[in-house]
Amino acid sequence: MKWLAILTFSLLTLAGCDQGTTGREMIEYDVAGAPEADPTFTDDRGWEITLTRAELTFGPLVFCSHQPTFLKSDSLTDCGQVLGELGAAATWDLLAADDVPLGRLTGITGQVHSAQYDFGWNWPAGLGSPLWRGEAGAASLTLAGTAAKGGVTHAFDFTLDAKPRAAGLYTVAGLAAEGSPSPATTRVTLAVSARKFLRYIDFDLLEEQAEPFTLVPGSALENQLRLGLTTGTPATFTWR
Amino acid sequence: MKMKTRLLILMIGLQFAVTTASAQDAPPAGDDDEVAVRPVKKSDVIPPKVIHMQAPKYPEDGYAEPPGVKVQLKITVTAEGTVEQVEVVTSGGEPFDREARAAVLLWKFEPATYEGKPLAVRIAVPFEFPPRARPKTPGKAPEKTPEKTPGKAPEKTSGKAPEKFDPHDLKDGEILVHGVRKIPKLPVVGAFVIDRRVLSAAPQPTAADMLRTVPGFYVGHPQGEGIANSLFLRGFNAEHGQDFELFAGEVPVNLLGHLHSQGYADLHFLIPEVVHSLHVIEGVFDAQQGDFAVAGSGFFRYGVTQRGTRLALTFGSFGHQRLLFLHAPRGAHPETFVAVALKSSDGYGPGNRASRSISAMGRYHLTLGTRTTLTLHAGAYAGRSVLPGLLRLDDHQSGAYGFFDSYSYPTAQAQSGYSSRLETSAKLVHTLCHLGERWEFSVYALRTDFMLRQNLSGFLLWYPDEPELRGAGDLHLQTNLDDTLGAKLQYFSGKMRLLDRFPTEFTTGVQLRSGNLTQREDLIFPAQSMIWRHLVDAEVNVLHAGAFVGSATRFFPWLNLNAGFRADGLAFLVNDELGNRQYNVPTEQAHQLGYKRNAFGTHLGPRLLLEAGPFDRLVTPLDQFRIYAGWGQGFRSPPPRSLQEGESAPFTRVDSWEAGLKFSPWGEQIALFRLAGFHTYLDMDYAFDPTTARANPIGDTTRTGGVLSVHARPWRELTLSASWTYAKAVLQGPPLATPENPTPGEKKGDLVPYVPPHVGRVDLAWSRRLGDLSGHPVAVSAGLGSSYLSRRPLPYSQWSDPVFLVDLSAQVAWREFSFKLEATNVLDTRWHDMEYNFVSQWNPSQSTNLPARHFVAGAPRTILGTLEIRY
Structure with missing residues (x-):
């Protein structure tokens, strides 16, 4: 009887031991947008841009295990293992003085190699059209201000809706993003540049129209701004 | 004179030597430890069945006063149905013991089985030799040669083997595994034999x-x-x-x-x-x-x-x-x-x-x-x-x-x-x-x-x-x-x-x-x-x-x-x-x-x-x-x-x-x-x-x-x-x-x-x-x-x-x-x-x-x- 009690105690003790984990863990951390460094800048064509309003709707966001140069499949659309998801979208005032919280991301630990994201418009697989996941009345990108060069000043007020090109795809995919979120990670900070957004727009070549300049759907100007928003390295991510 | 043929078959006690290498069921690994440690009732065992009996010769140098001589042997019936390890339990004298031994070694059995597997058992077999007076001229051998077929042996020249062998009729006795282990026997702790009793204890849907x-x-x-x-x-x-x-x-x-x-x-x-x-x-x-x-x-x-x-x-x-x-x-x-x-x-x-x-x-x-x-x-x-x-x-x-x-x-x-x-x-x-x-x-x-x-x-x-x-x-x-x-x-x-x-x-x-x-x-x-x-x-x-x-x-x-x-x-x-x-x-x-x-x-x-x-x-x-x-x-x-x-x-x-x-x-x-x-x-x-x-x-x-x-x-x-x-x-x-x-x-x-x-x-x-x-x-x-x-x-x-x-x-x-x-x-x-x-x-x-x-x-x-x- 005595050793039966010892045995029972031993088994219970053993059963209660810390068994460890299977390694990777589910984690959560904040996503924040860093403020635009300077609302006034000069573009490559010499135009001095002054932004009076700059709002970006950002999300959903996905962090991926795939290298963006992965050749076996379509590196721009294949994520591999998803290491983080921000399911909602938030509208971000790029001219705000401080970091802007964009939401809370759920993910797993591991090495992030790339990212995919939308600008409010998200098109889940299986649906016939994209869904707007941002704030009501907002757009993917709103940029307003003036462009001045040689005594000529143009006012502009651009409002762009950037949508994925097909169901199940993100508007921006295959973007390099290196980070290794861990349970100690509290935040990933996103930085974008309005200067990059506007880099394909040549104010010298804008067609005559009543100011402020606006975007006409299907116009070259709209395509230029869309390219600026979605290509190159439009965003960078920093984990801490 | 026709000899009285009453047979004495007494079960002194069955002891089973469970063999791990039984012919039909030899597992790839040794086993039977589970079986080997459990006492089982006789009724759980299908006893050995004699398929060939050999009556003993009446020893030329053996003489018995009425009512005759009894020899009781304890033998092992192997899993293959042969006889081994013959031991004299009740002696009738060296000549009778010798002939009884010689005869029983020629017996063939259908081996005993336990849960379908043949196994070796140890059983007792009695022999009875009728009385035979000493000849007046010592050293003269009997004229007749003993028959080898049981039941047909001349009365005075043969001992008696059991006419039937039905251990179901034997007195009950605890059947115990006595641990005669056969090699190979896998002794790994991780080797388990789960018998029917445990398998059927709880519901097993499949x-x-x-x-x-x-x-x-x-x-x-x-x-x-x-x-x-x-x-x-x-x-x-x-x-x-x-x-x-x-x-x-x-x-x-x-x-x-x-x-x-x-x-x-x-x-x-x-x-x-x-x-x-x-x-x-x-x-x-x-x-x-x-x-x-x-x-x-x-x-x-x-x-x-x-x-x-x-x-x-x-x-x-x-x-x-x-x-x-x-x-x-x-x-x-x-x-x-x-x-x-x-x-x-x-x-x-x-x-x-x-x-x-x-x-x-x-x-x-x-x-x-x-x-x-x-x-x-x-x-x-x-x-x-x-x-x-x-x-x-x-x-x-x-x-x-x-x-x-x-x-x-x-x-x-x-x-x-x-x-x-x-x-x-x-x-x-x-x-x-x-x-x-x-x-x-x-x-x-x-x-x-x-x-x-x-x-x-x-x-x-x-x-x-x-x-x-x-x-x-x-x-x-x-x-x-x-x-x-x-x-x-x-x-x-x-x-x-x-x-x-x-x-x-x-x-x-x-x-x-x-x-x-x-x-x-x-x-x-x-x-x-x-x-x-x-x-x-x-x-x-x-x-x-x-x-x-x-x-x-x-x-x-x-x-x-x-x-x-x-x-x-x-x-x-x-x-x-x-x-x-x-x-x-x-x-x-x-x-x-x-x-x-x-x-x-x-x-x-x-x-x-x-x-x-x-x-x-x-x-x-x-x-x-x-x-x-x-x-x-x-x-x-x-x-x-x-x-x-x-x-x-x-x-x-x-x-x-x-x-x-x-x-x-x-x-x-x-x-x-x-x-x-x-x-x-x-x-x-x-x-x-x-x-x-x-x-x-x-x-x-x-x-x-x-x-x-x-x-x-x-x-x-x-x-x-x-x-x-x-x-x-x-x-x-x-x-x-x-x-x-x-x-x-x-x-x-x-x-x-x-x-x-x-x-x-x-x-x-x-x-x-x-x-x-x-x-x-x-x-x-x-x-x-x-x-x-x-x-x-x-x-x-x-x-x-x-x-x-x-x-x-x-x-x-x-x-x-x-x-x-x-x-x-x-x-x-x-x-x-x-x-x-x-x-x-x-x-x-x-x-x-x-x-x-x-x-x-x-x-x-x-x-x-x-x-x-x-x-």
């Missing part, structure tokens, strides 16, 4: 559930009866059989290179009532353990000990119906029977687990002369089940779906499983001498069909070259057709002496197997099974040749050494019709699809086992202990389609260590405790990935743990079997980087997912005779089975819920009738039969690609009643 009675074993039913059970043993998630070698009779159950799971072992074809015993080796220590013997091996032995014809009808919860017909001719060998079982059930839940099946099998054991037996076997099975699939835990917790529900989408409602199996085999055993030397040859043919429609991940899968089909649904259609031929030839040396000194036995043999597999996997729309993506279209030919040699030697009465060696070669020919597919490259512009390849590899595996004890001849206080230590190397064949051209067919190499002791403080007849520690290393392990519905490589792993078990029979009516197993399964390094996962997040020391650290099991059987009713005995029995499964680690550091289940059974039998009531999950626990943590998309408008917990609902309380008629 033959696979019998494995739960083995220490450390847990059997899951993740998809009802549509798919093979999930097996867990000693820290291994053996999936559907990839880590556990299984045989039913002579025919392997594991299938080579199965599309759904390597080593796929579906035991639903097996009718539990024709299973005589289950032999399990945990670890890899026997030379005969081959492919898939990673965590161990299990051998279902056929046999029906309760002879006669049985008709059993079962009704119960959820529309469960089962009809069993079993015919086992009286007087025939236990392996002679035919059985058919028809089963149907609506299954628990809202109609998402309905199943139908039929299983038929027959065996015929034929004796060819006195030294040769032939066992013929045929069996067929077909079954179809609706599958429930998996349910996300968050969907259940939100109230969107009930605990037993399936998703309402057509792609989820279309899940089903189908399998069929046709097998036939023959086994020839030819005994060369009474010391056990023999040859065994078996051959089998096996055909299996498998079709599975399963969607575990919802609407997740898509392919970059067909982005427009994203969201089409991940309903996999897998088909695997397998034709296999196999043979085994094995020689047993029987008892011999090494260096003319050490008792030893030696065995060697070859195992051959050839399989042809046709495999296809598509992603389909549920309507008409329309295909939206071809995934696999392959034909595979596999040849497996293995040879082994093993020996068991007793160097001292307290020291045995088992040594063995095994060599295997596996050759693969793969015709992969969809090979060389490249994404985003128009195939017709570059090449045609297809990748034909071959691969070959070999594996060499030594096995060693040392047993020491009991030490009563060395140190008296230690006569209750035996200790063991063993090491062996095994292997598991690779999934054929994972092989590349010319690749040295990589095996998963297994190193298995074990050390332990047995302890019997009150005698092995009363209780036997076992305690063992084990360590297993695999150089390439696999873990199930529900998204792809396949096992994916995770690198090298180890299992370390211990097992404590007890088998006790404190009273004649009560049998207890209980065990507790602890195992820690960890990665020894991160998995290999792949293009899909260039930076694996796992590291050395992380737990292997899905493996329960703790497994407990209790089986309790009780039976007794209540009394008589109308002059016929009324017998009652009851059983309890309880399983505990600790929390299982899931991927991404999640843990499943623990499982605790209690099953009960009760039976009453009178005359030809019996009624059995079985209840499983009597506590009506809401439990998860399996849990996974992986990515799925079951809500198209809220897509997520993060892992989530999924579960398969375990069966609620289920009550079955069975009425059986025997005649």
Whole structure:
């Protein structure tokens, strides 16, 4: 009887031991947008841009295990293992003085190699059209201000809706993003540049129209701004 | 003068020397320890039957006064039916003793059997010599020569042998195993023989559930009866059989290179009532353990000990119906029977687990002369089940779906499983001498069909070259057709002496197997099974040749050494019709699809086992202990389609260590405790990935743990079997980087997912005779089975819920009738039969690609009643 009690105690003790984990863990951390460094800048064509309003709707966001140069499949659309998801979208005032919280991301630990994201418009697989996941009345990108060069000043007020090109795809995919979120990670900070957004727009070549300049759907100007928003390295991510 | 022929046949006491190498049932590993420690009643034993008697000569120099001379001998009737170890119990004088000895050594028996297996027994045989006066002329021999035919002997020149030999008429006596051990005898603590008493204690819905009675074993039913059970043993998630070698009779159950799971072992074809015993080796220590013997091996032995014809009808919860017909001719060998079982059930839940099946099998054991037996076997099975699939835990917790529900989408409602199996085999055993030397040859043919429609991940899968089909649904259609031929030839040396000194036995043999597999996997729309993506279209030919040699030697009465060696070669020919597919490259512009390849590899595996004890001849206080230590190397064949051209067919190499002791403080007849520690290393392990519905490589792993078990029979009516197993399964390094996962997040020391650290099991059987009713005995029995499964680690550091289940059974039998009531999950626990943590998309408008917990609902309380008629 005595050793039966010892045995029972031993088994219970053993059963209660810390068994460890299977390694990777589910984690959560904040996503924040860093403020635009300077609302006034000069573009490559010499135009001095002054932004009076700059709002970006950002999300959903996905962090991926795939290298963006992965050749076996379509590196721009294949994520591999998803290491983080921000399911909602938030509208971000790029001219705000401080970091802007964009939401809370759920993910797993591991090495992030790339990212995919939308600008409010998200098109889940299986649906016939994209869904707007941002704030009501907002757009993917709103940029307003003036462009001045040689005594000529143009006012502009651009409002762009950037949508994925097909169901199940993100508007921006295959973007390099290196980070290794861990349970100690509290935040990933996103930085974008309005200067990059506007880099394909040549104010010298804008067609005559009543100011402020606006975007006409299907116009070259709209395509230029869309390219600026979605290509190159439009965003960078920093984990801490 | 006609001699009085009254025969005196007295049972002084039967002592049984249970032999582990019985001709028909010799297990690949030693066994019978379980049997060997239990006292059994005489009525449980089918006694030896004399097939040739030889009357003794009347000794020329023997003279007896009236009423004559009696000589009583004690003899051993071996498992081969010969006579050994003749001992004079009551002497009638040297001349009579001598002739009685000479005569009895010429007797031949049909050996005694216990639970269908021949065994050696020790019995008493009396001889009676009539009176004979001394001649007046001493030294004159009798004129007549004694007859050799009993009953015809001249009265005055022959002694008398029993005219009949029917031990049923003998006085009852406790039949005890006296421990005459035969070599080889596998002394591994991890070797278990589960007899019928334990197997039938608790409700065992399927033959696979019998494995739960083995220490450390847990059997899951993740998809009802549509798919093979999930097996867990000693820290291994053996999936559907990839880590556990299984045989039913002579025919392997594991299938080579199965599309759904390597080593796929579906035991639903097996009718539990024709299973005589289950032999399990945990670890890899026997030379005969081959492919898939990673965590161990299990051998279902056929046999029906309760002879006669049985008709059993079962009704119960959820529309469960089962009809069993079993015919086992009286007087025939236990392996002679035919059985058919028809089963149907609506299954628990809202109609998402309905199943139908039929299983038929027959065996015929034929004796060819006195030294040769032939066992013929045929069996067929077909079954179809609706599958429930998996349910996300968050969907259940939100109230969107009930605990037993399936998703309402057509792609989820279309899940089903189908399998069929046709097998036939023959086994020839030819005994060369009474010391056990023999040859065994078996051959089998096996055909299996498998079709599975399963969607575990919802609407997740898509392919970059067909982005427009994203969201089409991940309903996999897998088909695997397998034709296999196999043979085994094995020689047993029987008892011999090494260096003319050490008792030893030696065995060697070859195992051959050839399989042809046709495999296809598509992603389909549920309507008409329309295909939206071809995934696999392959034909595979596999040849497996293995040879082994093993020996068991007793160097001292307290020291045995088992040594063995095994060599295997596996050759693969793969015709992969969809090979060389490249994404985003128009195939017709570059090449045609297809990748034909071959691969070959070999594996060499030594096995060693040392047993020491009991030490009563060395140190008296230690006569209750035996200790063991063993090491062996095994292997598991690779999934054929994972092989590349010319690749040295990589095996998963297994190193298995074990050390332990047995302890019997009150005698092995009363209780036997076992305690063992084990360590297993695999150089390439696999873990199930529900998204792809396949096992994916995770690198090298180890299992370390211990097992404590007890088998006790404190009273004649009560049998207890209980065990507790602890195992820690960890990665020894991160998995290999792949293009899909260039930076694996796992590291050395992380737990292997899905493996329960703790497994407990209790089986309790009780039976007794209540009394008589109308002059016929009324017998009652009851059983309890309880399983505990600790929390299982899931991927991404999640843990499943623990499982605790209690099953009960009760039976009453009178005359030809019996009624059995079985209840499983009597506590009506809401439990998860399996849990996974992986990515799925079951809500198209809220897509997520993060892992989530999924579960398969375990069966609620289920009550079955069975009425059986025997005649």
